[in-house]
Amino acid sequence: MSELSSEAVRLRDVSHRYATRLALSNLNLHVPAGGLFGLLGPNGSGKTTLFRILSTLLRPSEGEALVFGHSTAHAPAAVRARLGVVFQQPALDDELTVEENLRIHGTLYGLSARDLSERLDDLLPRFGLAERRQEKPPVLSGGLRRRVDLVRGLLHRPALLLLDEPTTGLDPAARYAFWQVLDQLRTTEALTLIVATHLMDEAERCDEVAILDTGTLVTQGSPNALKQDLGTEAVWLTPADSPQRLAEQIRTLTGLPAQNLGTLVHVPHPEAPSLLSRLYDTCGALIQSATVRAPTLEDVFLAKTGQTYSAEPAPSPTS
Ligand code: ADP
Numbered sequence: 268m269s270e271l272s273s274e275a276v277r278l279r280d281v282s283h284r285y286a287t288r289l290a291l292s293n294l295n296l297h298v299p300a301g302g303l304f305g306l307l308g309p310n311g312s313g314k315t316t317l318f319r320i321l322s323t324l325l326r327p328s329e330g331e332a333l334v335f336g337h338s339t340a341h342a343p344a345a346v347r348a349r350l351g352v353v354f355q356q357p358a359l360d361d362e363l364t365v366e367e368n369l370r371i372h373g374t375l376y377g378l379s380a381r382d383l384s385e386r387l388d389d390l391l392p393r394f395g396l397a398e399r400r401q402e403k404p405p406v407l408s409g410g411l412r413r414r415v416d417l418v419r420g421l422l423h424r425p426a427l428l429l430l431d432e433p434t435t436g437l438d439p440a441a442r443y444a445f446w447q448v449l450d451q452l453r454t455t456e457a458l459t460l461i462v463a464t465h466l467m468d469e470a471e472r473c474d475e476v477a478i479l480d481t482g483t484l485v486t487q488g489s490p491n492a493l494k495q496d497l498g499t500e501a502v503w504l505t506p507a508d509s510p511q512r513l514a515e516q517i518r519t520l521t522g523l524p525a526q527n528l529g530t531l532v533h534v535p536h537p538e539a540p541s542l543l544s545r546l547y548d549t550c551g552a553l554i555q556s557a558t559v560r561a562p563t564l565e566d567v568f569l570a571k572t573g574q575t576y577s578a579e580p581a582p583s584p585t586s
Contacts, residue, residue: 274336275300275427275459276321281330283316283482290316291327292482298461298475300335300426303453305473306463307564309577313482314463315355318431321461322352334427351420353430357412358419359404365391365415366400369422376423383422390418394448410441414448421452428452430462434469446472467564467576478568485571490564497562497570498535502542505555506532513553520549528569 276298283291291313298304306314319325320332323343331338337345359368366387373383391397394414404412413433420428430449434442446469452458453474462473470476471490478485478493486493506513510527517525517534523542525534536542539559547554568576 273300274298275304275334276461277333277336278317279331279333281317281320281327281332283313283320283325284328285316290482291320294330294479294482294484296477296484296487298459298477300459301457302474303449303460303462303472305470305476306461306479307467307470307476308463308465308479308485310465311481312465312479314465314479315431316482317479318352318429318463321346321429322350323347348423349426351423351425351428353413353416353420353428353433355431355433355435357404357416359412359415361404364401364403365396365407368404368415369419372419373422378423386422386424387418390421393451394418408441409437410444413437413441413445417448421456421458425458427459427461430460432463432465434464434466470564476564478564478571480568480572480574485568493564493567494562497533497566499537500539500559500561501533501535501566502539502546502557502559503566504532504534504546504557505530507553507555513550516550516553517546521545526570528566529573529575531569533566533570 274297276296278294278296281291281294282289306317308314316325320327320339321334323339323346326340331340334346335349339346369387370383373386378386391400394417396411396414396418399407399411404415407415434445437445449460453460462469464470473490475487475489477487504513510530510532514525514527514532517523517532523534523536525532534542534546543557543559546557565576
């Protein structure tokens with residue numbers, strides 16, 4: 268489906284509340300059309316809620332969500348026509364073959380039998396499923412079942428595909444293979460992919476990423492740009508006691524812009540390794556251990572929230 272809008276998604280002040288629990292809080296976000304966009308956040312940060320809003324299953328308590336310029340609340344049919352979704356839970360009927368599952372779904376989306384056959388002949392071989400048409404989901408590996416879900420989401424040629432934690436439950440080899448499929452889609456299709464994940468290494472693979480924490484936007488940008496905001500290289504120190512005290516000592520004694528981030532002290536420097544002996548000479552008694560490394564997305568999360576990134580939920584914003 269060709270689109271004039273260069274914007275796949277626009278959120279304006281979107282909040283969502285389940286009873287007393289605030290799942291999304293005043294979220295403003297824009298996802299450019301084309302490419303692979305990551306929605307990264309710990310479990311419970313609001314990713315699934317946002318996907319339910321984008322897929323028109325849930326009306327936001329406040330604010331507006333647009334998909335290619337169409338409001339999810341006021342033009343849900345226009346949104347659904349442009350959208351494919353791969354949910355966290357497999358959406359296949361175990362009693363039906365792969366082909367029957369896909370044909371039923373395609374028919375629900377209004378594809379003719381002929382169009383459906385063409386789509387299946389095109390998509391199934393590309394995802395390594397050509398020989399599996401007549402098999403039922405329970406005999407397929409977890410990775411193959413996820414690919415069938417992916418084909419299901421792509422049948423009606425959506426302009427936007429949402430994937431909610433698509434590699435949950437897959438072993439590392441299947442995860443790797445699934446991401447290769449996504450990379451292939453990214454380069455061959457005129458499609459915007461949004462992947463929700465709590466895994467940093469998956470977010471690293473995206474063109475752009477929005478980081479969520481307790482329903483709020485922490486930051487948005489390309490993984491490289493977000494990391495480079497913290498400098499190219501840095502010394503990360505574990506203090507013997509207080510990170511505040513160590514950071515202050517370093518600033519006073521060396522003039523370097525040391526900053527305490529969570530339980531660590533961060534000292535950005537273009538030649539970080541050569542800085543180590545100077546730091547030990549001046550503040551050695553306050554340092555328990557030190558590492559030198561380029562910033563990671565974990566560091567970005569830490570710098571922006573003051574909290575260590577953990578895949579587990581942060582405390583609820585209101586409950
Ligand atoms: P994520 O997908 O990032 O794990 P969710 O959107 O599932 O996050 O959840 C965001 C917050 O909303 C969490 O605190 C979660 O417990 C809460 N939540 C999600 N679904 C419901 C629901 N149906 N009823 C009440 N609270 C919910």
